[in-house]
Structures are given as structure tokens and as C-alpha cells.
Amino acid sequence: MGHIDDDSIWPSPVYGELAEELLRMGRRKTNVVAGARLEASAFAILWVLSDGRPRTLRDLSEELDLDQSTVNRQVNAAIRHGYLERFEVAGQVSRRLRPTPEGIEAFEHDGRIRADRLKRVFADLDPGSPEALLHELRAFNDAYERTVAHQGDPALRRA
Known part of the structure; x- marks a missing residue:
């Protein structure tokens, strides 16, 4: 996981962490399902x-x-x-x-x-x-x- 510091582009660390989690979801191959x-x-x-x-x-x-x-x-x-x-x-x-x-x-x-x-x-x-x-x-x-x-x-x- 990345690190979001106070001098980042985000208005607060939680926004950076949310963006990181959304990117993490986007990278996940949720549509690849064994047996499908x-x-x-x-x-x-x-x-x-x-x-x-x-x-x-x-x-x-x-x-x-x-x-x-x-x-x-x-x-x-x-x-x-x-x-x-x-x-x-x-x-x-x-x-x-x-x-x-x-x-x-x-x-x-x-x-x-x-x-x-x-x-x-x-x-x-x-x-x-x-x-x-x-x-x-x-x-x-x-x-x-x-x-x-x-x-x-x-x-x-x-x-």
C-alpha cells in the first residue's frame, strides 16, 4: 500500500486512502471467476x-x-x-x-x-x-x- 502524507494533493488523508482503495478494486479481476x-x-x-x-x-x-x-x-x-x-x-x-x-x-x-x-x-x-x-x-x-x-x-x- 502507498503512503498518503499531509502535503499530498488530497484535501485530507482519508481522500487519498479512498482513492487508493478504489484503484485497488479496479485492479482486481472480479469478473474472472473459476468455473464460469x-x-x-x-x-x-x-x-x-x-x-x-x-x-x-x-x-x-x-x-x-x-x-x-x-x-x-x-x-x-x-x-x-x-x-x-x-x-x-x-x-x-x-x-x-x-x-x-x-x-x-x-x-x-x-x-x-x-x-x-x-x-x-x-x-x-x-x-x-x-x-x-x-x-x-x-x-x-x-x-x-x-x-x-x-x-x-x-x-x-x-x-
């Missing part, structure tokens, strides 16, 4: 589609916050593996994407493996609870998204 069938990108796409609502390629790129060409490449790979299918909707120019039965089964399989790992992590975390972490992470992510969304607005920067 899906690549991380296919799991992420199937996660978005798990609400049962088909999406266009553009919808997926917006929800995943990825470039459309990247999502297109990932979708094509998932289609080749039999996890997704494209279909036409009458009166719509863009085709929609939905999981195949094989995709749903693989997603559920990998989801169970991931859930088991989370259960083991929380069993090792004492004190701590998934509910408390969820509450704080959700609040942090919401505030982060609001902050990033407002960065382009000069009036908000002066406030």
Missing part, C-alpha cells in the same frame, strides 16, 4: 438483459457506458457462442437483442458462482453486512454520477 462459462463482457450484457427487456445495440452501449463498436464486438462474440440472438421488430429499423435459452442458463450458472463468492467474502468480513455496503455503494455511485454529469456545466462549477 461466460466471458466478463457476455456476463455484463446478459446482466443488462436479465430484466427481460430486449435492447438495441445503442441501448446496450448506453447502459454499459461503452463505445458502440466495443459493444458490437462483444455482442457478436456472444452470438457466436449462442448466448444472444438478434431479432426484427415490425416498424423498427434497429434489430433487438435478447438472450437465448443457452445464454439464460449460462448467466444463471455464473450468477450462482458469483453469489457464492460474495457470500464467502461477507462471511469473512466481520463486522460488516451486504446491506450496509450496498447502501453506501449506492449512495456513492449516485453522488458520483451526479457530480460527473454536472462537470460540464460551468454554472455548477462556480457554485
